[in-house]
Amino acid sequence: MTQVLMPALSPTMTEGKLARWLKKIGDDVHAGDVIAEIETDKATMEVEAVDEGKLSEILVGEGTDGVAVNTPIAVLSAEGEAPAATPAPALPKSRAGSEEAGGEDERQVADRAAAVRAPATVAATTPEKVWGATKPTTVREALRDAMAAEMRADADVFLMGEEVAQYQGAYKISQGLLEEFGPRRVVDTPITEHGFTGMAVGAAMAGLRPIVEFMTFNFAMQAIDQIINSAAKTLYMSGGQMGCPIVFRGPNGAASRVAAQHSQDYASWYAHCPGLKVVAPYSSADAKGLLRAAIRDPNPVVFLENEILYGQTFDCPTAEDFLLPIGRARIERPGQHVTIVAYSIMVGVALKAAETLAAQGVQAEVINLRTLRPLDIGTVVESVKRTSRLVTVEEGWPYAGIGSEIAMQVIEQAFDWLDAPPVRVAGLDVPLPYAANLEKLALPQPGWVVDAVRKIV
Amino acid sequence: MLRIRRFEEKAGQLYGMGLVGGFCHLYIGQEAVVVGVQLALAPGDQVITSYRDHGHMLATGMAPRGVMAELTGRAPGYSRGKGGSMHMFSREKNFFGGHGIVGAQVSIGTGLAFSNHYRGSANVAVAYMGEGASNQGQVFESFNLAALMKLPCVYVIENNRYGMGTSVERASASRNLSQNGAPWCIPGVQVDGMDVLAVHAAAQAAVAHCRDGNGPYLLEMKTYRYRGHSMSDPAKYRTREEVSEMREHHDPITAARAELLRLGVPEAELKSVEDEVKTLINDAADFAQTSPEPDAAELWTDILLENAHP
Numbered sequence: 001m002t003q004v005l006m007p008a009l010s011p012t013m014t015e016g017k018l019a020r021w022l023k024k025i026g027d028d029v030h031a032g033d034v035i036a037e038i039e040t041d042k043a044t045m046e047v048e049a050v051d052e053g054k055l056s057e058i059l060v061g062e063g064t065d066g067v068a069v070n071t072p073i074a075v076l077s078a079e080g081e082a083p084a085a086t087p088a089p090a091l092p093k094s095r096a097g098s099e100e101a102g103g104e105d106e107r108q109v110a111d112r113a114a115a116v117r118a119p120a121t122v123a124a125t126t127p128e129k130v131w132g133a134t135k136p137t138t139v140r141e142a143l144r145d146a147m148a149a150e151m152r153a154d155a156d157v158f159l160m161g162e163e164v165a166q167y168q169g170a171y172k173i174s175q176g177l178l179e180e181f182g183p184r185r186v187v188d189t190p191i192t193e194h195g196f197t198g199m200a201v202g203a204a205m206a207g208l209r210p211i212v213e214f215m216t217f218n219f220a221m222q223a224i225d226q227i228i229n230s231a232a233k234t235l236y237m238s239g240g241q242m243g244c245p246i247v248f249r250g251p252n253g254a255a256s257r258v259a260a261q262h263s264q265d266y267a268s269w270y271a272h273c274p275g276l277k278v279v280a281p282y283s284s285a286d287a288k289g290l291l292r293a294a295i296r297d298p299n300p301v302v303f304l305e306n307e308i309l310y311g312q313t314f315d316c317p318t319a320e321d322f323l324l325p326i327g328r329a330r331i332e333r334p335g336q337h338v339t340i341v342a343y344s345i346m347v348g349v350a351l352k353a354a355e356t357l358a359a360q361g362v363q364a365e366v367i368n369l370r371t372l373r374p375l376d377i378g379t380v381v382e383s384v385k386r387t388s389r390l391v392t393v394e395e396g397w398p399y400a401g402i403g404s405e406i407a408m409q410v411i412e413q414a415f416d417w418l419d420a421p422p423v424r425v426a427g428l429d430v431p432l433p434y435a436a437n438l439e440k441l442a443l444p445q446p447g448w449v450v451d452a453v454r455k456i457v
Numbered sequence: 458m459l460r461i462r463r464f465e466e467k468a469g470q471l472y473g474m475g476l477v478g479g480f481c482h483l484y485i486g487q488e489a490v491v492v493g494v495q496l497a498l499a500p501g502d503q504v505i506t507s508y509r510d511h512g513h514m515l516a517t518g519m520a521p522r523g524v525m526a527e528l529t530g531r532a533p534g535y536s537r538g539k540g541g542s543m544h545m546f547s548r549e550k551n552f553f554g555g556h557g558i559v560g561a562q563v564s565i566g567t568g569l570a571f572s573n574h575y576r577g578s579a580n581v582a583v584a585y586m587g588e589g590a591s592n593q594g595q596v597f598e599s600f601n602l603a604a605l606m607k608l609p610c611v612y613v614i615e616n617n618r619y620g621m622g623t624s625v626e627r628a629s630a631s632r633n634l635s636q637n638g639a640p641w642c643i644p645g646v647q648v649d650g651m652d653v654l655a656v657h658a659a660a661q662a663a664v665a666h667c668r669d670g671n672g673p674y675l676l677e678m679k680t681y682r683y684r685g686h687s688m689s690d691p692a693k694y695r696t697r698e699e700v701s702e703m704r705e706h707h708d709p710i711t712a713a714r715a716e717l718l719r720l721g722v723p724e725a726e727l728k729s730v731e732d733e734v735k736t737l738i739n740d741a742a743d744f745a746q747t748s749p750e751p752d753a754a755e756l757w758t759d760i761l762l763e764n765a766h767p
Contacts, residue, residue, distance in 0.1 A: 005473065005474060007470075007472070007473025007474070008472065008473055008474070008475045009473070009688055009689050010688065010689035011478050011479055011480075011689075013689075031466055032466075032485075032683070032704070034697075042689075043689075043691040043693075044691055045689075045691045046691075048469075048684075050466050050467070050469065050470040069473075069474075069475055070474055070475060110753070111753035112753075114752075114753035114754050114756070115753050115756050158575070184575065189602070190601060190602070190605070192598040192601065192602065194564065194594060194595040194598055195564050195567070195595050195597075195598025195599050195601070195602050196564075196598070196602060197564070198561060198563070198564020198565050198567065198568065198595055198599070199564050199565070199567045199568040199571055199599065199602055200568060201564070201565055201568055202505075202553070202564065202565035202566060202567060202568020202569045202570075202571065202572070202582075203568040203569070203571045203572045203575065204568070205553055205565065205568070205569070206503065206553075206568065206569050206572035206573075207572065208571075208572050208575060208576075225558055225561060226561060226564065226565075229557075229558050229561065230556070230558070230561055230565060234544075234546075234554070235759050235760070235761070235762065236539055236759045236760055237536055237539060237540040237544040237546075237554075237555075238535075238536050238540060238544070238545075238546035238554070238555075238759075239534070239535065239536040239537035239538075239539055239540065239546075239759060240537070240758065240759035240762075241535075241536075241546045241547070241548045242546050242548070242553070242554070243762050274760050275760055275761065277761070296764070297764055298762040298763075298764060299761045299762055
């Protein structure tokens with residue numbers, strides 16, 4: 001004997017109307033037969049039998065309103081079985097329901113405690129390793145050297161993207177790689193970001209270690225579903241089975257006079273998402289050390305470069321094994337009066353501002369974030385505890401930007417140390433214009449940072 | 458096929474009892490497709506599909522207990538209760554999901570084929586999609602990439618005639634989806650997806666083509682889903698007669714059963730298989746209902762992998 005229960009036909013359905021019986025007592029019922037129709041506020045649905053037997057009892061008559069999900073509505077008997085008294089079914093216990101009823105049990109209290117326990121953020125205590133000899137290197141060369149070094153070390157690492165091979169890179173970042181590694185490992189793709197990004201994600205899930213070059217991150221918007229929904233979330237959704245060791249890299253933010261569609265800073269977009277690491281290098285050392293770490297990382301890493309920085313020269317360690325850890329900020333310039341936090345090209349803007357401020361007698365501490373997720377908030381908080389003032393600098397838009405996040409975390413963790421409200425310096429809240437004068441007016445300049453500091457110092 | 462059918466009926470029942478949450482897309486009616494294709498595959502070949510995925514998982518050999526426990530959101534589910542009906546995986550069985558974004562699995566599947574090509578292995582990837590997904594831009598991008606790079610990928614369009622409530626005629630100007638790869642010279646055939654032997658024969662040819670280094674292949678399986686798009690779909694876009702016609706005259710399991718009897722397999726043997734399947738599925742359902750929910754600490758696991766070499 002089998003009970004037929006009032007089914008739930010959507011996640012939100014709690015009750016419905018039993019509109020019509022399509023079988024009558026004594027009818028034979030086979031799995032899949034439609035036996036009744038029920039109505040909810042959204043739709044009329046058919047109830048199909050799951051079990052076989054003879055319909056021996058109808059417990060809820062046609063036209064009955066408000067029949068709760070899981071109420072027995074009929075009884076099926078096996079061949080020759082006599083109808084029997086119907087015991088009440090054990091209803092599945094809904095946790096949400098028991099909470100509504102008021103009061104939490106012990107497990108719920110413990111669960112809630114576990115749920116709010118986010119991984120701790122602490123400042124790194126060990127000093128950064130000293131790497132010895134350096135030589136002047138452009139950011140462009142540093143990026144190329146990083147890829148070449150990792151491709152030599154691991155045969156599963158390969159580079160793909162538009163114009164990366166025969167053309168030697170739209171911005172010449174992959175110069176010489178095709179010659180050294182051949183077309184199997186330096187793969188030109190057609191202009192098809194969505195498709196080749198998905199393909200690279202699949203290759204990574206299968207255990208390879210792709211580096212995907214986007215000609216610019218503006219074009220990665222065509223592929224952002226694959227970056228977020230596939231690369232970033234699948235490890236979690238697979239209960240830890242499907243890792244995705246992949247690097248998405250390319251220039252991010254404004255270049256020069258290329259207007260709004262080619263000039264966007266995606267830092268806060270990607271940094272918003274759990275499952276990704278997000279890196280934004282400034283110097284050649286950042287570029288080389290962090291890109292090598294990104295390629296070795298078993299997780300998807302979004303690596304936000306900057307076109308204007310490509311040609312700039314910085315001293316870069318020459319050690320064979322040079323590597324920088326993801327998730328550690330760097331104090332570029334120490335100071336005791338104000339903390340200026342920046343990333344990517346804005347570190348240079350902040351350093352220029354710090355020079356001007358120094359001439360005015362204000363010593364600014366400039367922090368280069370280097371990684372935006374996981375954020376090294378510990379280094380920022382420790383600095384603010386010394387300076388009591390915070391200015392953030394970013395090229396992207398102010399609304400829900402990186403500066404907003406840093407300011408909020410500092411307020412949460414070091415409110416009592418602050419002597420003034422944090423100040424954000426950011427690109428203007430407009431699509432970036434083309435005209436030279438307008439573009440300059442829209443992007444943060446050293447003078448903006450100086451003015452921001454002078455407001456609070 | 459019978460295992461998938463009984464599994465899906467049970468999943469639908471558990472959904473009706475409120476034990477399965479969210480969306481639940483049943484595979485009932487389409488069983489011959491995955492079974493016929495899977496039998497053409499070799500160890501190491503990869504499989505990927507979209508969200509109507511329970512059948513694919515069982516066909517690759519994943520355990521009914523683990524799949525059903527994921528449906529009920531319990532700790533021993535394949536994704537430890539964090540994926541649900543649409544997002545399950547098994548590295549052991551080379552099943553790469555279970556993807557919720559329509560069409561995304563086709564590009565990812567192309568990447569699985571890329572990995573075989575890169576490594577010089579003889580393995581083949583099978584990327585399933587519905588006929589609804591076949592209109593996505595990234596599907597055509599994938600066709601181009603796979604043909605350009607000669608990737609060993611079998612694309613299987615499961616044409617069950619309706620993408621949710623929109624019939625294929627209202628969604629696709631292409632009247633023969635098997636030819637959707639024609640601009641890239643991808644060979645394609647239409648197959649009676651209700652006939653497991655026809656599916657198997659077509660899949661063998663497709664897999665052999667890919668394994669021999671000839672690039673991708675496209676199979677359009679003409680199939681039918683008996684149930685709604687998901688559990689909450691009243692299916693008013695088609696007639697009851699249309700569904701009954703397919704069920705009564707084209708059911709893949711009924712046909713396979715008749716064929717086995719014709720070949721002389723004793724009725725008693727079929728009955729014993731039916732009993733075995735029933736026991737297996739009932740056990741999975743019990744397991745899925747009695748297993749514990751995931752520990753609250755699971756919230757914070759599997760977000761990032763630890764770095765093996767910093």
